[in-house]
Amino acid sequence: MDIRSFVNLFQKDEVFQKHIYLNYIEQAQEDSLKPFQVELIKLQEYLEEHDSKMIVLIEGRDASGKGGAIRRITRYMNEKHYRVVALGKPSEVERSQWYFQRYVEQFPRGGEVVLFDRSWYNRAMVEPVFGFCTKEQYQTFMNSIPYFEADLVNHGFYFIKIYFSVTKEEQNLRFLEREHNPLKQWKLSEIDLQMQEKWDNFTLMKYEMLKKTHTPKAPWTVIRSDDKFKARFNVIKTILNSVPYNDRNPDLDYSVDDTIVHSGNKEIEIMEADLKNQGKFLG
Numbered sequence: 001m002d003i004r005s006f007v008n009l010f011q012k013d014e015v016f017q018k019h020i021y022l023n024y025i026e027q028a029q030e031d032s033l034k035p036f037q038v039e040l041i042k043l044q045e046y047l048e049e050h051d052s053k054m055i056v057l058i059e060g061r062d063a064s065g066k067g068g069a070i071r072r073i074t075r076y077m078n079e080k081h082y083r084v085v086a087l088g089k090p091s092e093v094e095r096s097q098w099y100f101q102r103y104v105e106q107f108p109r110g111g112e113v114v115l116f117d118r119s120w121y122n123r124a125m126v127e128p129v130f131g132f133c134t135k136e137q138y139q140t141f142m143n144s145i146p147y148f149e150a151d152l153v154n155h156g157f158y159f160i161k162i163y164f165s166v167t168k169e170e171q172n173l174r175f176l177e178r179e180h181n182p183l184k185q186w187k188l189s190e191i192d193l194q195m196q197e198k199w200d201n202f203t204l205m206k207y208e209m210l211k212k213t214h215t216p217k218a219p220w221t222v223i224r225s226d227d228k229f230k231a232r233f234n235v236i237k238t239i240l241n242s243v244p245y246n247d248r249n250p251d252l253d254y255s256v257d258d259t260i261v262h263s264g265n266k267e268i269e270i271m272e273a274d275l276k277n278q279g280k281f282l283g
């Protein structure tokens with residue numbers, strides 16, 4: 001398309017105008033992340049220099065924006081010094097092992113960052129909701145996880161737990177997009193189709209998870225993710241604020257948006273108030 005044809009189309013077609021405008025906004029948002037993505041490279045260099053290890057858990061309901069956020073975090077990072085781990089369902093052999101074993105096998109070496117796209121917290125939410133574990137297995141996990149994670153921190157790991165919190169309405173819109181967009185249909189699974197009807201079950205499991213696993217050694221950071229860009233921006237800042245790396249750019253604002261980012265304790269308070277209002281709070 002030559003420039004004259006482009007101008008004529010832009011002047012006459014409102015849908016085309018909107019498409020161009022949205023592309024412009026999206027590109028501007030992506031560009032605004034770049035200075036902070038530079039800082040992530042500095043963070044990597046610090047970890048490598050000090051032979052330090054970093055684990056980042058990215059948790060949340062399906063379609064909460066975990067994958068898109070991870071791609072922005074890692075887009076310009078040194079590929080030699082990070083890995084993204086997204087484990088599938090366990091094999092027969094793995095089911096016979098210690099529950100944490102297959103996750104521990106993925107832990108970082110010195111100077112490396114490992115980001116878990118879902119983690120051992122499958123046992124806190126997905127598995128009990130869908131009956132993939134017994135009540136005894138769930139209870140054993142919930143009792144042991146604070147000690148397991150405290151041990152990681154005591155052994156010098158930088159350990160960050162992020163929970164992406166999406167509303168039921170936004171999750172439904174994203175599922176509909178996956179259903180009708182051929183580029184995203186591969187993301188839609190049978191379990192996804194049951195997520196909306198099991199929303200309340202997941203909410204109660206999320207509450208129990210935060211109550212029992214938000215600890216001083218390994219706290220949760222909860223990020224509102226209906227706005228994908230704001231969620232991505234704030235998760236990058238959260239990671240940067242967790243490590244005292246060198247040569248930090250003094251011209252950047254590293255503060256997180258407190259309307260988007262909550263501590264685990266704050267999220268628990270919000271959930272308790274909401275559950276009480278619905279008459280669902282269990283005490």
